[in-house]
Amino acid sequence: MPTDLSPIDKAKFVAAKKATDYVKTGMKVGLGTGSTAAWLVQCLGEMVRDEGLRIQGVPTSTRTAQLARDVGIEVISLDEAKWLDLTIDGADEYDGNLNLIKGGGGALLQEKIVATASDQMIVIADISKQVETLGAFPLPVEVIPFGWKTTQTLIEETLIGLDVLGQTTSLRMNGDAPFVTDEGNHILDLHLNRIGNARQLSLVMNQIPGVVENGLFIDICDTVIIGYGDGKVEVRDINNGAIEETKFDFFETGNLFADSTD
Numbered sequence: 001m002p003t004d005l006s007p008i009d010k011a012k013f014v015a016a017k018k019a020t021d022y023v024k025t026g027m028k029v030g031l032g033t034g035s036t037a038a039w040l041v042q043c044l045g046e047m048v049r050d051e052g053l054r055i056q057g058v059p060t061s062t063r064t065a066q067l068a069r070d071v072g073i074e075v076i077s078l079d080e081a082k083w084l085d086l087t088i089d090g091a092d093e094y095d096g097n098l099n100l101i102k103g104g105g106g107a108l109l110q111e112k113i114v115a116t117a118s119d120q121m122i123v124i125a126d127i128s129k130q131v132e133t134l135g136a137f138p139l140p141v142e143v144i145p146f147g148w149k150t151t152q153t154l155i156e157e158t159l160i161g162l163d164v165l166g167q168t169t170s171l172r173m174n175g176d177a178p179f180v181t182d183e184g185n186h187i188l189d190l191h192l193n194r195i196g197n198a199r200q201l202s203l204v205m206n207q208i209p210g211v212v213e214n215g216l217f218i219d220i221c222d223t224v225i226i227g228y229g230d231g232k233v234e235v236r237d238i239n240n241g242a243i244e245e246t247k248f249d250f251f252e253t254g255n256l257f258a259d260s261t262d
């Protein structure tokens with residue numbers, strides 16, 4: 001475990017560490033994708049190896065599946081699991097209603113399916129992901145490769161009539177080639193700046209032929225665990241607001257942190 005982390009990595013790490021409190025032996029757990037979720041998977045792997053935790057993990061990407069196997073977590077498919085106790089994932093933005101933008105890592109489709117098939121979804125994030133109104137982060141929309149330019153035009157025309165500040169879109173690239181998702185699709189990033197009505201936008205986007213799914217997660221997240229660079233962690237619950245604060249102290253040797261308050 002590295003001991004010399006930047007404040008942002010400390011923030012991600014403590015959020016991930018705090019989320020492990022919610023994971024109990026016997027659970028089927030959805031494992032998110034991204035740098036914050038990767039910390040979670042590593043922490044869970046440590047608990048499997050050192051503390052006898054027994055869980056089955058359903059990864060939301062090939063990347064996460066590989067990491068989970070590497071750290072010793074039993075990996076099963078969503079079809080094998082059928083339903084999950086809990087999903088823990090990162091986010092690109094979350095607002096006061098715990099609605100999210102996800103898909104910065106290109107895994108939004110599996111992430112949304114897995115989170116929706118869970119009794120509870122916990123988002124782990126550093127405080128920079130918190131926004132008043134969603135939309136500064138470009139909204140990822142997964143589209144099938146066939147006719148993607150036509151789909152892009154339809155999306156741009158549709159955006160004109162919606163409560164958003166920007167209407168430009170761009171095809172996500174991976175070097176010189178279009179980015180390809182785990183499902184073999186492309187991603188259009190929508191530069192909206194401000195999303196006035198996220199629920200409406202999400203419904204309308206998914207009506208457009210060629211759109212597979214969009215990165216708005218509405219009424220899916222129950223709890224957000226927010227990490228800060230000084231080791232503070234805050235837990236917010238959709239029903240109860242701020243419910244808990246914890247401070248982790250970082251040490252230069254041995255374990256990276258210790259939970260000093262609860």
Ligand code: 5RP
Binds near residue numbers: 089090092104
């Ligand atoms: C991947 C995602 C990630 O959860 C999101 O991009 C946040 O990533 P990170 O934890 O690296 O900031 O939605 O599709």
